[in-house]
Amino acid sequence: MEKQEANKKGAIQPMPKVLVSCRGLDGEDNALVVGYCGNCSYAPPMVMIGIVPTRYSYDMIKKSGCFVVNIVDKRYKETFDFLGKYSKRDCNKLADMKVNLEDGKVVNAPILSDCPVNIECTVVDSIMTGSHEMFIGKVEYVHADSNLVDEEGNIDFTKIAFI
Template structure:
């Protein structure tokens, strides 16, 4: 038999392990761990991330109107832990962790090249239902390491060893 639990926060599990990368007006890169990440529409393909306004990354996404969702694989725990606990307000997180990156193709944000999946998104709207601002992002491009694609271009998710 089920029991009603009082603490109702974070009741959808498991929480995704995603890294959102972004860039400010001065061209500075940053990234943070985001557990609030989900698909939002099939066609057109859209996704959703939630960022607390006090995060340093928040103003970057707000101002640039874009972001990249990167899915890390096992072995990236050190970088993931760091990006989810330190703020770009205090240090250049990419420099400190020697984060490997390249420019995204369609949006003004970096792609984390050590992550097998990177999703370029442009913000189409945002809402603030509570603690997090939810950014709805149109998927402009989906990049997948070619070793995880079969001959038909199907993504071999199970082969990736995602975190």
Template sequence: MSKKIHKPITGLFPLSAVLVTAQSGDIRPNIITIAWTGVMNSIPPVVYVGVNPLRYSNHLIAEAGEYVINIPSADQVPAVDYCGLVSGRDVDKFEATGFTPVPAEHVQAPLIAECPVNIECKVRQVLHLESHDVFIADVLAVHYNEEVLDEKGRPDYQKIKPYGYCLGEYYGISDKLGSQGFSRKLKHRIDE
């Protein structure tokens, strides 16, 4: 098997494509599309978003010290893409997309009602890198739309319909490949 070397890039994929809402003071809330997001710690739960300082939401998050990560479903890709193409300086993205702002429990930034999952975040630290500010935040609350929960009240990912962002394109995540720990049942095959 041969490999071809490329110049360094952020070559991790798929990335989560999320909608981050931010609001500071009396300024109308904004929505920004973010692919640079993830988990940093489990206990306590800590997440992050990376936002270019030139983006309108950067100063909203910096001033307020909080944000909401809204996880959209695959059928919302056109609105997610749109929110990444226009600036909140010029466009009310809630009005333009038809998304409904819903008050959060702990932060000023609203939840997006139509997104099946919403994560309220309080910034604990900002890491200023060359191209992006990384807003590291404690998770204050997680909201699920009732219709995406299974009979035991757990998130059902088939109903949430998450998707990934890969090198400028959106891809669905559809096939279950296994469950955590399933490789132990296959151990004899792996060791051979």
């Protein structure tokens, strides 16, 4: 295999496609598309999400200290695209897309009911990496569609039709 130098940006692919939901201190809910995210500790279980400080959601996560990572499947594509295109600054996007919400079980942020997996997280640290601030979230509770979970609680991710 012959190699040549390629661009550095977004070098790890495929990029995950998740929706992060959050709640401001005034009780306002929001959600945005996040591609800069991943697992970052096995024990204890931790995930990280990268949020650009100009996002409307940024202050909400920074101040509330929690967020929910919602794994999305193809049935949610239209909503996913909308939430990644429009800011809460410009429209009430959750209401516009009739997004079904429930309160988190542990953290004070909404979960997106129609997503098959919702991961509730508490922010334990953050680092400004450059364009994004990486929020490290301790995984507090994972909600998963019962059709996906085996007797030991493991999620069969092969059953999710990822976007």
